[in-house]
Amino acid sequence: MGVRNRDISQNGHTQAEYSSSSSGEKRAGGRLSGWSSPLLAFQDLPAWLRDNEFLLHSHRPELSSFTECGKTLFRLHTETCNIWTHILGCFLFTCILVYHCSLPSPLFEKVAFSTFYVGAIICLGLSSTFHTFTCHSHEVAKLFAKLDYCGVIALVVMSSVPWIYYGFYCQEVLKVTYISFMTVCGVVCIALVLQDKFSAPQYRSLRAGLFVALGLTGLVPGSHLFLQEGFLQTFHFMSWLYLMAVLYIGGAVIYAVRIPERLMPGSFDIWGHSHQILHICVVVAALSCFVGLHLLSTIRTEEDYTCEKTIA
Numbered sequence: 001m002g003v004r005n006r007d008i009s010q011n012g013h014t015q016a017e018y019s020s021s022s023s024g025e026k027r028a029g030g031r032l033s034g035w036s037s038p039l040l041a042f043q044d045l046p047a048w049l050r051d052n053e054f055l056l057h058s059h060r061p062e063l064s065s066f067t068e069c070g071k072t073l074f075r076l077h078t079e080t081c082n083i084w085t086h087i088l089g090c091f092l093f094t095c096i097l098v099y100h101c102s103l104p105s106p107l108f109e110k111v112a113f114s115t116f117y118v119g120a121i122i123c124l125g126l127s128s129t130f131h132t133f134t135c136h137s138h139e140v141a142k143l144f145a146k147l148d149y150c151g152v153i154a155l156v157v158m159s160s161v162p163w164i165y166y167g168f169y170c171q172e173v174l175k176v177t178y179i180s181f182m183t184v185c186g187v188v189c190i191a192l193v194l195q196d197k198f199s200a201p202q203y204r205s206l207r208a209g210l211f212v213a214l215g216l217t218g219l220v221p222g223s224h225l226f227l228q229e230g231f232l233q234t235f236h237f238m239s240w241l242y243l244m245a246v247l248y249i250g251g252a253v254i255y256a257v258r259i260p261e262r263l264m265p266g267s268f269d270i271w272g273h274s275h276q277i278l279h280i281c282v283v284v285a286a287l288s289c290f291v292g293l294h295l296l297s298t299i300r301t302e303e304d305y306t307c308e309k310t311i312a
Ligand SMILES: [Zn+2]
Pocket: 082, 127, 131, 275, 279
């Protein structure tokens, strides 16, 4: 389904009006205003800000100022939900981290869980930062996009640490091996996402595929644990981790195919487009991981649990 060409953006401003408005504001205040500058139609955006042609209106203009970009947090536009879903998720995991660190648990267990929480905070924090400041300038957008991708990789790798730690609770060599394996996979992915080309709109499916592939590397230790402990033993905590995987993969597929906005261009510009669905999937997946990890750690730290039970 194609995109209709329009000369007038949703709020009624033509490109000519926008240009005169922006030059007027530039005369008055030195730059465009994050509060009041007209939002733009997709076709009026500079080439580097054109990411999703199925979102027809309500795009922020290039603002060239971190302060002005920050002000757009409190306006409705194509990025508002992307920003706030991950700001709220970041705040939630920060609270969980602070609470967990205040508990009187052993140091190693604190470190294992905190690694996951910090991974979630890095991912959600960098993502909301990217979406807030992506309208600053091309250079800033490129830099923050790379940080956003690195945040996703940090979450996938760092969330694997506690469940490998508790999954192979009594098997030090396997613990170290699998955490090292996930770390190496993460480093390889970071080397790829730091390439300039990786952020281009035409590589959307490649990006989604890379993150799904990285997530699927967790199947290696996951399958080992499944075979080692059996279906019934692993079902009640692994089911939460499988739900996490389904949410990550489902969100990535929706992001890659850009549904629902592809089906009705212009109808999901502010609410309900694929990137927002991906963001919500990421937060819910991280919470699902949180529940599964607590079930697993409870089993491993029960008073009658001994390592002899699991080592053949
Ligand atoms: Zn995003």
